[in-house]
Amino acid sequence: MFRHLCKLVWNRKRVNFLITLEIFISFLVVFGVIVFAVYYLDNYRHPLGFNYENVWAVQVGIEKKSDDSDRQRLLDTTKQMLATLKDFGEIEHVAAVWGAPYSRGNWQSGNTIKGRNVRFWGNFMTDEAKDVFGINIVRGRWFGKEDDGANYNPIILNQKTARDIFGDEDPLGKNPEERFDPDPDGPSPSANREPKKPERVIGIIDDFRKNGEFAELFGYQIFRNTLTMPDGREPRAFVMKVRPGTTAEFEEKLVKRMQAIAKDWSFEVKTIAQMRSENHTSYYVPIAAFGLVAGFLMLMVALGLTGVLWQSVTQRTKEIGLRRAKGATATRIYKQILGELLVITTFGLLIGVLVVIQFPLLDFLGFATKQVYLYSMLLSLALIYLLTIACGLYPSRLATKVQPAEALHYE
Amino acid sequence: MLKNYLKIAFKVFLRRKFFTFISLFAISFTLVVLMVAVAFLDHIFGPNAVESRKDRTLGIYYMEMKTPDKRGMWNGSTGYRFLDRNTRNLPNVEKMSLFTEPKPIVSYLHSEKIQAYLKRTDGEFWEILTFRFLEGAPYTAEDEKNRNLVAVINDATRKKFFGNESAVGKTIEVDGQNFRVVGVVENVPYLRQVPFSDIWVPISTAKNDTYRNEMMGDFQAIYLARSENDLQAIRDEFKARLNNIEFPDPKEWNSMYGEMNTYFEALSRELVGSRDDNGSASRPGRLLAAMIIIAILFMLLPTVNLININVSRIMERAGEIGVRKAFGASSWTLVGQFIVENVLLTLIGGVLGFFLSRFVLQFITASGWFPYAEFHVNYRIFLGGLGLAVIFGLLSGVYPAWKMSRLNPVQALKGAAR
Numbered sequence: 159m160f161r162h163l164c165k166l167v168w169n170r171k172r173v174n175f176l177i178t179l180e181i182f183i184s185f186l187v188v189f190g191v192i193v194f195a196v197y198y199l200d201n202y203r204h205p206l207g208f209n210y211e212n213v214w215a216v217q218v219g220i221e222k223k224s225d226d227s228d229r230q231r232l233l234d235t236t237k238q239m240l241a242t243l244k245d246f247g248e249i250e251h252v253a254a255v256w257g258a259p260y261s262r263g264n265w266q267s268g269n270t271i272k273g274r275n276v277r278f279w280g281n282f283m284t285d286e287a288k289d290v291f292g293i294n295i296v297r298g299r300w301f302g303k304e305d306d307g308a309n310y311n312p313i314i315l316n317q318k319t320a321r322d323i324f325g326d327e328d329p330l331g332k333n334p335e336e337r338f339d340p341d342p343d344g345p346s347p348s349a350n351r352e353p354k355k356p357e358r359v360i361g362i363i364d365d366f367r368k369n370g371e372f373a374e375l376f377g378y379q380i381f382r383n384t385l386t387m388p389d390g391r392e393p394r395a396f397v398m399k400v401r402p403g404t405t406a407e408f409e410e411k412l413v414k415r416m417q418a419i420a421k422d423w424s425f426e427v428k429t430i431a432q433m434r435s436e437n438h439t440s441y442y443v444p445i446a447a448f449g450l451v452a453g454f455l456m457l458m459v460a461l462g463l464t465g466v467l468w469q470s471v472t473q474r475t476k477e478i479g480l481r482r483a484k485g486a487t488a489t490r491i492y493k494q495i496l497g498e499l500l501v502i503t504t505f506g507l508l509i510g511v512l513v514v515i516q517f518p519l520l521d522f523l524g525f526a527t528k529q530v531y532l533y534s535m536l537l538s539l540a541l542i543y544l545l546t547i548a549c550g551l552y553p554s555r556l557a558t559k560v561q562p563a564e565a566l567h568y569e
Numbered sequence: 570m571l572k573n574y575l576k577i578a579f580k581v582f583l584r585r586k587f588f589t590f591i592s593l594f595a596i597s598f599t600l601v602v603l604m605v606a607v608a609f610l611d612h613i614f615g616p617n618a619v620e621s622r623k624d625r626t627l628g629i630y631y632m633e634m635k636t637p638d639k640r641g642m643w644n645g646s647t648g649y650r651f652l653d654r655n656t657r658n659l660p661n662v663e664k665m666s667l668f669t670e671p672k673p674i675v676s677y678l679h680s681e682k683i684q685a686y687l688k689r690t691d692g693e694f695w696e697i698l699t700f701r702f703l704e705g706a707p708y709t710a711e712d713e714k715n716r717n718l719v720a721v722i723n724d725a726t727r728k729k730f731f732g733n734e735s736a737v738g739k740t741i742e743v744d745g746q747n748f749r750v751v752g753v754v755e756n757v758p759y760l761r762q763v764p765f766s767d768i769w770v771p772i773s774t775a776k777n778d779t780y781r782n783e784m785m786g787d788f789q790a791i792y793l794a795r796s797e798n799d800l801q802a803i804r805d806e807f808k809a810r811l812n813n814i815e816f817p818d819p820k821e822w823n824s825m826y827g828e829m830n831t832y833f834e835a836l837s838r839e840l841v842g843s844r845d846d847n848g849s850a851s852r853p854g855r856l857l858a859a860m861i862i863i864a865i866l867f868m869l870l871p872t873v874n875l876i877n878i879n880v881s882r883i884m885e886r887a888g889e890i891g892v893r894k895a896f897g898a899s900s901w902t903l904v905g906q907f908i909v910e911n912v913l914l915t916l917i918g919g920v921l922g923f924f925l926s927r928f929v930l931q932f933i934t935a936s937g938w939f940p941y942a943e944f945h946v947n948y949r950i951f952l953g954g955l956g957l958a959v960i961f962g963l964l965s966g967v968y969p970a971w972k973m974s975r976l977n978p979v980q981a982l983k984g985a986a987r
Contacts, residue, residue: 221779422776469881
């Protein structure tokens with residue numbers, strides 16, 4: 159049966175070549191859109207690691223001297239700012255951080271471990287950030303008083319970084335820097351101005367996906383910001399958990415107060431929920447735009463395919479009629495037409511799959527994991543099969559209506 | 570003769586409405602997508618009322634600064650000190666202007682929050698860019714020198730602060746500072762990042778002076794050349810000057826890399842630029858090639874679809890061809906007839922596509938997704954797209970037509986087309 163179908167397809171190779179080509183390109187288009195959609199969805203289902211309800215962020219613009227001579231003054235102002243904000247009845251918790259959730263810019267660092275690249279984003283937070291964001295500690299603890307004046311720099315890792323650096327070992331109490339490969343050129347001259355305290359992992363968190371639900375799953379490290387010299391640094395944002403029901407009117411009061419404390423800083427207030435929706439829009443819009451274009455392309459292909467099949471059935475009246483006259487049932491004719499279509503489709507998709515499989519091998523579209531890749535491929539295959547079958551239904555039914563008499567009257 | 574062909578064509582179109590519909594749909598849809606894409610490119614890169622001298626303007630939008638061991642790098646917009654000390658008095662530059670990237674700020678008016686973008690510029694900014702003033706006038710180099718707290722605002726900001734009243738002479742509070750409004754300009758689209766802002770104020774009104782010492786920061790600059798022919802010389806001079814920069818702390822940072830670019834070149838560096846030891850370079854040719862390849866790939870599917878449909882359509886007319894041949898029509902006459910039909914169909918699809926594109930672009934403009942943006946159908950590109958569609962129509966029509974026209978009339982009359 160199958161071999162016979164292939165023969166029939168081969169007999170009309172010129173027409174069928176064009177259909178195969180069309181299906182092949184359609185598969186690439188569909189896959190291109192679906193792989194992004196699946197990738198984002200896969201990211202979305204992972205935990206975010208922080209709570210954004212009733213959290214506000216005030217992003218601050220601080221002009222600092224390039225030689226760093228005014229850091230002490232900036233840290234003092236930051237401390238004063240935190241104390242003042244804490245006095246507001248509307249604010250439950252407040253912290254200073256380097257990067258607020260959904261804000262732009264990433265502090266990235268990385269190194270190699272036995273030649274393998276380990277990269278992670280980082281953030282500097284004051285102790286109260288845990289309460290602002292409701293960060294969930296999986297193991298160990300958050301920063302606390304016991305870290306004051308200790309002979310180590312406490313750091314907190316997300317689970318991905320812990321796994322990347324320590325594998326199955328228990329990371330608590332260990333120093334990640336000891337795992338990194340030694341620098342082939344020796345330590346860089348700017349790094350060893352003053353001897354640094356060794357790092358120590360004190361806690362593991364689920365995650366802190368600063369860039370939001372759709373962003374890449376990435377390593378993360380949180381450093382403690384004590385706002386004291388020599389390791390303290392000026393923040394880029396103040397984040398605060400406000401009491402439920404706090405309205406936008408409080409905003410003006412807040413900004414005026416902050417402006418009074420630091421006259422030469424600039425401030426931008428937003429709720430994290432608002433920043434989240436802006437962040438989401440920046441993902442939806444391109445996907446929707448490309449999805450819309452791809453959707454219309456598919457509609458066009460579907461209409462075209464229906465037309466071509468319809469035409470070919472009309473043309474083959476003679477052949478089909480002859481089969482009917484020789485005793486073939488309507489079902490068998492139906493199966494033949496659909497079967498031929500499936501053979502052509504499968505052939506086009508086979509080429510498509512062969513091409514698409516090259517992408518991960520060539521590290522093109524390198525962001526997607528194997529699973530995302532596989533699911534996208536299966537989804538695209540299913541979609542194209544559905545599309546072609548839907549296009550073939552009406553023409554196949556038409557073929558079953560052919561009367562033997564009609565066919566024979568041609569000769 | 571032609572009249573006859575057209576008559577037959579219309580009859581055929583009407584007889585097979587479904588096929589006609591598919592063809593028209595494919596042609597007009599392809600044109601719409603191309604038109605929308607071009608409208609966006611034109612909106613970002615094409616000349617407009619404000620950037621009317623784009624053809625002789627260069628800019629410094631991005632630089633890289635490196636540590637003595639070349640391992641540490643700071644990239645992004647440049648600092649005031651670098652631009653001020655190293656790029657003034659470039660030969661053949663008529664005027665230059667320094668300005669910051671637009672920065673989001675908030676103001677409060679009667680407890681209501683007003684969000685806007687603020688850009689700090691010098692006085693020359695208003696001389697290089699040709700803003701249309703609705704009232705008042707720009708601030709000048711004199712205002713910049715004297716640190717006058719004056720501001721130019723756009724129409725939208727005037728509405729937010731003052732409703733429909735005149736704004737000149739009144740005061741607005743911006744990010745904790747009070748500015749006197751001296752001029753109101755028409756809105757500039759957000760995607761025009763060089764001129765775009767809601768509020769423009771002199772650089773020297775910044776809250777503190779640290780920017781004056783920055784090699785890297787958030788400043789950019791544009792340069793107006795005397796003529797288009799001078800652009801290369803200016804680029805070369807800038808490259809040469811990069812070797813003689815004085816750094817505030819050479820032990821920390823001691824080299825800078827970058828180039829003077831048009832805006833398209835700047836974007837090409839970001840998207841497809843190449844990187845080596847002398848910083849990253851722009852590759853406008855590569856970006857253009859990438860765009861053309863994407864456009865061709867996109868058009869491939871509609872083309873194959875069109876060819877497919879045309880092949881089917883013509884098969885159906887074997888009988889007609891047989892009759893024509895039997896009465897002495899040559900192959901060329903038949904090919905000519907089918908081509909006329911195809912071109913006619915393409916042109917109808919083109920007209921449909923034109924109106925659809927206008928509708929879609931109006932919709933995008935009205936949606937407010939891109940602040941102050943206005944998208945238009947680019948007629949030059951539309952004709953180009955239509956030309957391409959006609960070529961596709963020809964290609965997709967010629968092959969099947971040629972094959973059919975060579976049929977043996979006896980076979981054709983029997984309808985034995987394969």
